[in-house]
Amino acid sequence: MRFTYCLTTAFVLSVAFPPSAMAQAPAPASAQIEYLPPQPSTLEKVDGAFKRAVEMMEAVLFYRLATTQRQYIVYERGEAYVRDRMDFCPYEKLDPKGIYPAETLDIDQLELLSAKGRLVPGDPDSIGKDPYHRVGILNQEPIEYITVKIPHDDPTISYGAKYVHNQSTDTWRRVTAKRGLLSDTDVLSDQLVTSLGTNGWLQTTDHPADPTRPYVLTEQVGGIPVVVAWLSCGAVFFTLYMGFFNIWGFRHAIDIVRGKYDNPDDEGEVSHFQALASALSATVGLGNIAGVTIAMTLGGPGAFFWMMLCGLFGMTSKFVECTLGQKYRHVKPDGTILGGPMRYLSAGLKEMHLSLYGSFLSVVFAIMCILASFGGGNMFQANQSGGAVVQMLQGADVQRLSDLNAQITAAADADDTALMKSLQQQRQELSDRLTRSERVIKPVFGVILALLVAVVIIGGIKRIGAAAGKVVPTMCLLYVGACLYIICMHLSAIPELVTQIFTDSFSGQAMGGGLLGVLVIGVQRAAFSNEAGVGSAAIAHSAAKTDEPIREGCVALLGPFIDTIVVCSMTALVILITGAWDNNEWVVDQGLQGAALTSKAFGSEISWFPYVLSIAIVLFAYSTIISWSYYGEKAWESLFGPRSTPLYKVLAVIAVFVGTIVNLGSVLDFSDMMILGMAFPNIAGVVLLTPKVKRDLKSYWARYRAGEFKTFK
């Protein structure tokens, strides 16, 4: 079976040099080896198929406008040791003149080197040989090989270190692990880089920009993804066109939600407050807890400012789309409502004699909405909450594992082989136990979650859905309360933080993208969280009891306010004020990100809060699944009619279960991307319909001013 590896030529990554480059840069011995990655498992193949779809989607949605090209190098000096495939003898040094002293390496030496972090990771091995080797081809012979990392004389140049070219000074600056910032101190001269390159100690490419320097690599950085630009332009346009209604309509919105204008005899399903709560239960969730933390660790304090701005302008996007949702909703004979973008895009644009365009947008929206509900709505939520449950149940053991790793490295550095081996034995047992328990927890959680979803959406047990919905506002308050407590504990740090937020938002660096980089990260995460411009909330808001569409639009503009300006900013402030965003140990050493980092930050202030947070994540995820299933079902209904929705419901429940057990990055990415993708058909239609909203708003406001509206409270 192992020899099937060499048959999979499709996966061969050749690291051979073009002839011209060979003359300039003598290839290191290891470069003669052709690496054969292991054959993907069935799951990986599924993931691979989705990956291609994701790449296509990404090429469109996240096509970056206004990118800049930069040159970089990666230090990768390694010493190769090889043996024939299927052999069990020690590995032999490939290059006799190589700098690493050992002529051969046996398994004991490999373990020691691995514990010191001196080996390039191997491929996972199924036969029970050492886990350090990779499989390749050398002189047409199948081999197994080990790569030992060779540090440079200058200890700051470590294996895998990346340096970016600075044109003005013709020097190369190190990219740091935190936020991809460029170091001011770790700088290499161009001469040194050339000598590293000619020695063959740098990573090379088959298609170099300059054939004489195949080790100089190029990448595109910065720029704005199309979808982010689309959402931002939409939000800014709506806000300007409505004359900053998000600000001057705010007080009136509060009055409406308080029930001042609630007429129980109006057509619809729920009160204004209930419609808002319903829409919020779909948006408040992982985006607020995990997404914001990602924005802070990638973008720093500057991203906070742009996130808030996105929330503020997003309020008008929500206002416009939800007004339209209400205006063009369809009240069915039984009094229930079908509304949202799939209605207003087709019916609204038909009024403007654009019925073909409208139907097209409406169908595209509905298809994306269905896929988004399976993916971002169900699978992603189930996957992340499953992760949170595993983390909660295994928390102590994971900490022990990380302590053990540190002890093993220390023992290896002290060349204490006996201690190292016994620690490694302990680590192996512990990690086996963790893997075993994870394999049990995830499917069990998946079955429970899928059952809880099924009884509500298929079984029609209304009480569970109602209870979950009502728990969300309580959870939200509890979460905000905990955040406020932590912020109050650090009150003295606030002035400095505020200064930093403002200076970094215009000058900060993130992902090498400068101002634009920070802006993009902030806006993208906020848009993910509040879904303004995506159109989803219009489906929920159209169910409100009212005969004034503008009134429900006013209510809807409170959504991004609560979601982004209140809840997201609470998370962001906690992450900033506790220093979690800039914490070397957590972010770089332990590689924590998203929800795990949020949990760590809370835990450092309130020791028991991570447990509450895990429960909150599961409840938020559950209510998001329920709400998004409703959105997906309505989109399905608009495409295929109400009688076919049982099929949708079964698919939605399956998606929940599948989401918890598989770890298919691309499947999740694909589906998550669909949510932002919905913004394309939505905004493309809404822009044309805004004049109608503006006219309605004018008339509504005049009547409001004249005191024509009956109040009920």
Next chain:
Amino acid sequence: MKRDNILVPVDFSEQSLNAIREAVELAGDTGKVRLLHVLPPLESISPGVVWGDVSDSTREQHVRDYAVTFLKENGFEGLQFDVRFGPPGHVISDYAIDLHADLIVISSHGYHGVKRMLLGSVAEVVIRHAHCAVLVLRRTDAE
């Protein structure tokens, strides 16, 4: 052949108006025609159910009110109207048995393609399960 007990399933579309018209003509008396509207099960995840007070009884009331206006507007005031919940094809057939109907007059939407596959045809199910004669009216502007 004279019919004494005709059942007409209605979904308030233009086609169901044709069916009512046909049935009244066949029976010769509005008292011999019974209309039935079948509602899909309650959406337990809709905002109205989770947050508001939408239930099957409020939906039934809405449909009855709607039917009164609908029939009045189209000149069929006073026809007997009933509401049931469930999968339409089977509910209609079962209702026809309970009613001892001797004819079901039903309009067909004439869906094709995906919609046909997902929605099936109510008329088809009724034909297969009904205990009495079924008159299917072909939609004039079928898809």
